[in-house]
Amino acid sequence: MEGILLKIILLFAVTVTGEPPAMYQAQPIKAAEGDDVTLQCRLDPPVNLSAFTVDWTRLDNKDIVHVYRHQQDDPDPQTDQYRGRTTLLHEDLIRGVLTLHISSVKLSDRGLYKGFVPKLKTSCVVDLIVETVGKDQQNETKRDDSSTTGSPEEEETEPDGRGGGNKIAGRAGIISSVILCVVVVVLLLRKNGTIRKLQHFISMVFQGLTQQTQNNRSRQLETREEKFKFFSRGSGCFDESDIVTVSS
Known part of the structure; x- marks a missing residue:
C-alpha cells in the first residue's frame, strides 16, 4: 500500500512540475x-537510462564534461580539458544511476557538476x-634540507670531539682484533697438540731456572762458610760451633 501511494505521489510530481524527482549528492x-x-x-x-541522452556539464563555466547519446559516448562536444579523462559507466545507466569517473583531477576541475537527462528533464x-x-x-622538505645543510657546519665546529671518538673506536677495534687473533692461534695450537708441547717446554725451562737458582744459592752459602772458616782461623774470634751456626 505504501509503495502504491509513493508511486502515485511521484506520478503527480511529474505531471505538475514536468520533472521527476532526482537524488542529489x-x-x-x-x-x-x-x-x-x-x-x-x-x-x-529508477529509470533505465541506456536509451536516453545523458549530459555531464559544469555549472560555473558551462564546460561540457561528458556526453552520452544514441547508446554510446559522444566525444565531439567534449571540452578539451576533459578529453581522455572521463568514463561514464553504461551498466549503471540501466539502474537509473549516473556514474562518471574523472581521472587525475586538477585544481581547475573543482566546481559544480550537473548530470542531466534532457528527455526526462531531471538533473x-x-x-x-x-x-x-x-x-x-614542501615546508617539511625545506626544513629537512636546511637541517641537512647545517650538519657539515657542526662537523667543522666540533672536529676535536668527533676525532677523539674515532680514535677511541679505532683503538677498541685494534684491541678486539688482537684478542681475536690470540684466541684463534690458541685454538689452532690446541687442535694440533702443539699447545701441550709448548706447555711442557715452558715447564722444563722453569724447572731448569729453579734448579740453577738453587745451585747459585748453595754456592753462595759455601762461599760464605769458607770465608767464615778463614777468618776464624786467622783471628780466633769464632769457633767451629759458631761457624756451623752461622752457616745454618
Whole structure:
C-alpha cells in the first residue's frame, strides 16, 4: 500500500512540475590533486537510462564534461580539458544511476557538476572540491634540507670531539682484533697438540731456572762458610760451633 501511494505521489510530481524527482549528492566530494574521483547520482524511482541522452556539464563555466547519446559516448562536444579523462559507466545507466569517473583531477576541475537527462528533464548537482597537496610537505622538505645543510657546519665546529671518538673506536677495534687473533692461534695450537708441547717446554725451562737458582744459592752459602772458616782461623774470634751456626 505504501509503495502504491509513493508511486502515485511521484506520478503527480511529474505531471505538475514536468520533472521527476532526482537524488542529489548530499555531501561534496573532496579529492586531492592527482586523484581519481567518481561523481554519481541516482534517479528515484529508477529509470533505465541506456536509451536516453545523458549530459555531464559544469555549472560555473558551462564546460561540457561528458556526453552520452544514441547508446554510446559522444566525444565531439567534449571540452578539451576533459578529453581522455572521463568514463561514464553504461551498466549503471540501466539502474537509473549516473556514474562518471574523472581521472587525475586538477585544481581547475573543482566546481559544480550537473548530470542531466534532457528527455526526462531531471538533473543532479555534485560539488567537487580539489585540494592542493604538498604545501606542508614542501615546508617539511625545506626544513629537512636546511637541517641537512647545517650538519657539515657542526662537523667543522666540533672536529676535536668527533676525532677523539674515532680514535677511541679505532683503538677498541685494534684491541678486539688482537684478542681475536690470540684466541684463534690458541685454538689452532690446541687442535694440533702443539699447545701441550709448548706447555711442557715452558715447564722444563722453569724447572731448569729453579734448579740453577738453587745451585747459585748453595754456592753462595759455601762461599760464605769458607770465608767464615778463614777468618776464624786467622783471628780466633769464632769457633767451629759458631761457624756451623752461622752457616745454618
